[in-house]
Amino acid sequence: MDDVFVLGGEKFASRLIMGTGGAPSLEVLDQALAASGTELTTVAMRRLDPASQGSVLDVLRARDIRVLPNTAGCYTAGEAVLTARLAREALGTDWVKLEVIADERTLLPDPIETFDAAERLVADGFTVLPYIGDDPILARRLEQAGCAAVMPLGAPIGSGLGVRNPHNIELIVESAQVPVILDAGIGTASDAALAMELGCDAVLLATAVTRARRPELMAAAMRDAVGAGRRARLAGRIPRRRYAEASSPARDRSDPMGG
Numbered sequence: 001m002d003d004v005f006v007l008g009g010e011k012f013a014s015r016l017i018m019g020t021g022g023a024p025s026l027e028v029l030d031q032a033l034a035a036s037g038t039e040l041t042t043v044a045m046r047r048l049d050p051a052s053q054g055s056v057l058d059v060l061r062a063r064d065i066r067v068l069p070n071t072a073g074c075y076t077a078g079e080a081v082l083t084a085r086l087a088r089e090a091l092g093t094d095w096v097k098l099e100v101i102a103d104e105r106t107l108l109p110d111p112i113e114t115f116d117a118a119e120r121l122v123a124d125g126f127t128v129l130p131y132i133g134d135d136p137i138l139a140r141r142l143e144q145a146g147c148a149a150v151m152p153l154g155a156p157i158g159s160g161l162g163v164r165n166p167h168n169i170e171l172i173v174e175s176a177q178v179p180v181i182l183d184a185g186i187g188t189a190s191d192a193a194l195a196m197e198l199g200c201d202a203v204l205l206a207t208a209v210t211r212a213r214r215p216e217l218m219a220a221a222m223r224d225a226v227g228a229g230r231r232a233r234l235a236g237r238i239p240r241r242r243y244a245e246a247s248s249p250a251r252d253r254s255d256p257m258g259g
């Protein structure tokens with residue numbers, strides 16, 4: 001099936017975007033990334049020391065996986081803008097996953113600082129992919145501000161709680177004209193499938209794979225789940241009913257299957 005994912009004007013065959021945080025070793029990370037089939041992987045510019053960051057980048061380059069720098073660890077718009085500019089200098093990309101968190105305990109995104117940073121980065125020519133709460137109004141405002149996608153959370157980063165508010169994710173999907181990427185909180189493969197079934201264009205995850213008992217196996221499961229969820233979305237699920245409906249109804253002469 002030819003079902004290309006277009007993000008920021010670029011085409012991707014994979015709809016699974018990976019993060020690198022939490023992997024026990026570079027070797028494990030390398031195997032997991034390969035098993036995931038990802039073509040785009042995010043790297044925290046502020047969290048890694050220069051030596052290990054170089055190594056992660058080496059892994060990505062060797063696998064021909066595009067690097068998506070992120071501003072994890074930033075608490076203000078000013079910090080995020082500076083981090084994005086440093087990443088552009090260092091990595092030669094104007095794509096940025098914009099992440100401005102409010103506090104260390106929840107790691108929830110700060111909507112005001114995120115919006116401020118997004119406006120400044122769009123004006124500076126960046127392709128901005130903002131990590132946000134599951135707020136349909138903020139998603140719409142960020143799209144109007146020129147962001148290339150919106151990335152609502154399923155649940156707090158690293159929580160593995162899955163998609164806590166499917167209704168809001170559906171509302172965001174319904175009105176977005178840019179890709180919707182479910183980012184953060186995925187715990188296992190069924191969560192990723194659900195995000196895609198709700199109509200998200202892609203899923204971004206890290207912890208569920210990097211901290212799994214067998215990261216490579218979980219990465220393969222995520223790859224399959226994102227594909228299955230996408231196909232189910234395109235196929236169209238049956239409506240939910242309160243009561244049973246016989247799968248083989250009473251014989252109907254107009255029914256070519258004979259009832």
Ligand SMILES: CC(=O)[C@@H](O)[C@H](O)COP(=O)(O)O
Nearest residue numbers: 019157158184185205206207
């Ligand atoms: C990798 C990255 O950018 C994370 O901050 C992201 O939000 C993923 O969250 P999980 O670790 O919960 O998948």
